[in-house]
Amino acid sequence: MRSIHRLRTSRGVLLPALAAALLLLLLGSPPASAADSPSACALRGTTGWTDEGHDTDYSVFQRPVGTVRVGMIFVDFPDARATEAPSEDSAQITPGADWLWYASYGRTWLSIDQQQRWVRMPRASTDYGFARGLTHEAHEAYIKDAVAAADPYVDFSGYDMVYVVPTRNAAAISFTPTYVYAPGTAGVVADGRRVKWAVTFGQDMWHWGAKLVAHETAHTFGLPDLYAFEAGSDAHRFIGGWDVMGLIGGRGSQFFAWHSWKAGWTGDSQVVCRATKGSDTVHLTAVEYGSGTKMAVIRTGPTTAYVVESRRGVQADAGSCSTGALIYRVDASVRTGYGPVRVMDAKPSAAPAAGCRPLDDAPFWAGESFTDAAAGVRIDVLAADGYGETVRITKS
16 A cells, blocks of 8 residues: 655645654654665666666667767658758757756766768658557668668768668658667678667657657667557656656656666765665755765665655746655566656646646655555655755665
8 A cells, every 4th residue: 555644735834844853753763774785776677678677788788878979860762852951950959968968967978970961761761661669670771771871971980879860851750769789680780880779860859859869869778668658548657757768858857866876877875775674864965966865765676666866957848847855666677668667646636737747746845755555665755955855764
């Protein structure tokens, strides 16, 4: 049973010290014990692909820290010839490099080398079969044609990955999938270098904009999709807009702290782990700031944990969506697209504020708590300030 406890019903001003004292009086003070090693809360992935496990296979995926050298090539087609300059298309997405740099606390930089010329693909845009369910083989054939068309003008030996950008006139290239080389296959080779990772942009880039770069490139780092793959349901019911791996255009100004830790952008020293019975009181600095403790984790099983982090960044288009302590459940055994992360909603019965989506108002405020009795988990938000929240995590 999971329950949410509210010790107050409004956002009235409550001094942090008074809030903490009131909670201690009402709830009691469980015995504290030393936090466990952060490694005790690092989960093992079991899906064999992109998941929430910390054991990312870097013989398949690329490491997220450092400079990633990207070759950007521009393609048009016999049935969809470019009428715009390549720079018009690239301007839509290249700011994503800056977004990722900030989101990774300056630990990942996309060095994008734009080959500012159109190259003609050998087949019509409609021949490449771009639709949901595009097979790995069909996707690889598209990349192979694009690389071969650009090879007379581009030295691919200097790139870690490739971005393929189609003319805006190619309506058939409708969406943006990520390519990861399947070891043991022929793959795509140019200038003596195998193309192991690529993003092939589609017309949805004109809708999602620059953060699409971060979403798709993060797949090459081993991060899964957090939106729902099933048709006919709310695709963003698992996490709302709190991470770019879910709703790309959502209000989240950062990756989840869990993803930041998995990627190596947040260090073990910034993680408080509770894997055994006990309690910890932690001041969490909001994930929008690089320093301080970024998250507290309560491990609940071989592949599961609860995470609490602080959120402070509010985008200009986010209306009055709240900030606070964000709590979510991670399950590294759940496949990409089926809810490996699920945000706990502090206000499940409340209508979203103007300009907000469901779950955007999910964070817990000072004086509220979350309980999963079956898992022996309780998280109390004791106080808040301009930089984050003080929380108490308990495993019983």
